[in-house]
Amino acid sequence: LLETSPGVAEVTFVEKEPAERHTIVSWEQKNSCVLPEDLKNFYLMTDGFQMTWSVKTDDTPMPLGSMVINPVSKLCRLGGSSMYTLPNAPTLADLEDDTDEEGNGDKPEKPHFDSRSLIFELDPCNGNGKVCLVYKHAEPVVSPDTEIWFLDRALYWHFLTKTFTAYYRLLITHLGLPQWQYAFTSYGVSPQAKQWFNMYKPITINTALLSEEADSFVNKLDPNKVFKSKNKTPVLKKKPPSQPAGSQKSHTSMTSAKTSSLAGNSSRK
Secondary structure (H helix, E strand, O other): OOOOOOOEEEEEEOOOOOOOHHHHHHHHHHHOOOOOHHHHHHHHHOOOEEEEEEEEEOOEEEEEEEEEEOOHHHOOEOOOOOOOOOOOOOOHHHHOOOOOOOOEOOEOOOOOOOOOOEEEEEEOHHHOOEEEEEEOOOOOOOOOOOEEEEEOOOOOEEEEEOOHHHHHHHHHHOOOOOOHHHHHOOOOOOHHHHHHHHHHOOHHHOOOOOOOOHHHHOOOOOHHHHOOOOOOOOOOOOOOOOOOHHHHHHHHHHHHHHHHHHHHHHHHO
């Protein structure tokens, strides 16, 4: 699909060997949690996923799309304390606020940076944020239930999907366009990213989770109407106000007298 799209060049897919089962088991033992079954089966087929593509601008390829699923070795915990940090150095856990709104109604409970949740990075999103595998309930025992969340650059959480399979479908559907995860936030994607959505957004993107209408990315500009010559409406001239008959006759006689005098002067010359 990408290779047949207009302007797309250098579609690169990195084939990876399946992850070994003992690698997955050692990861689970190290992090004291069990990978969800669909993600574990994915790693047993391929140890991560990477696909990039570019667009041609002035015959020069420019990197645009990027689809990434980190391998098991890079499925690192987010916010974990490092032995190299200073004792009093601030951490992500310091961002926790007891006044944060918990999940109610349609809004699910947000992950926590402290020990209440376990967060692992699935996709670095080219620096535009992080897609994370989240175990929201880690105390006293880690719950096997996981969700996929998006952490933006301002360190706010946005819910994406309940399962890894659903997120993988979203990743493929959006073709790895820049900042596509922001379509699931309240503030949406940037104007520049919308231009790329206009060109390459697939029609299967229609989902109730989108913060914007389905037609908001569609370019409704009709060039035929823009460059069509417009017929100007004729401007109606206002008629002079009607004058009384006597004044109109006197005005006519004065005009004729002036005309005759001017004619006489010109004949004398």
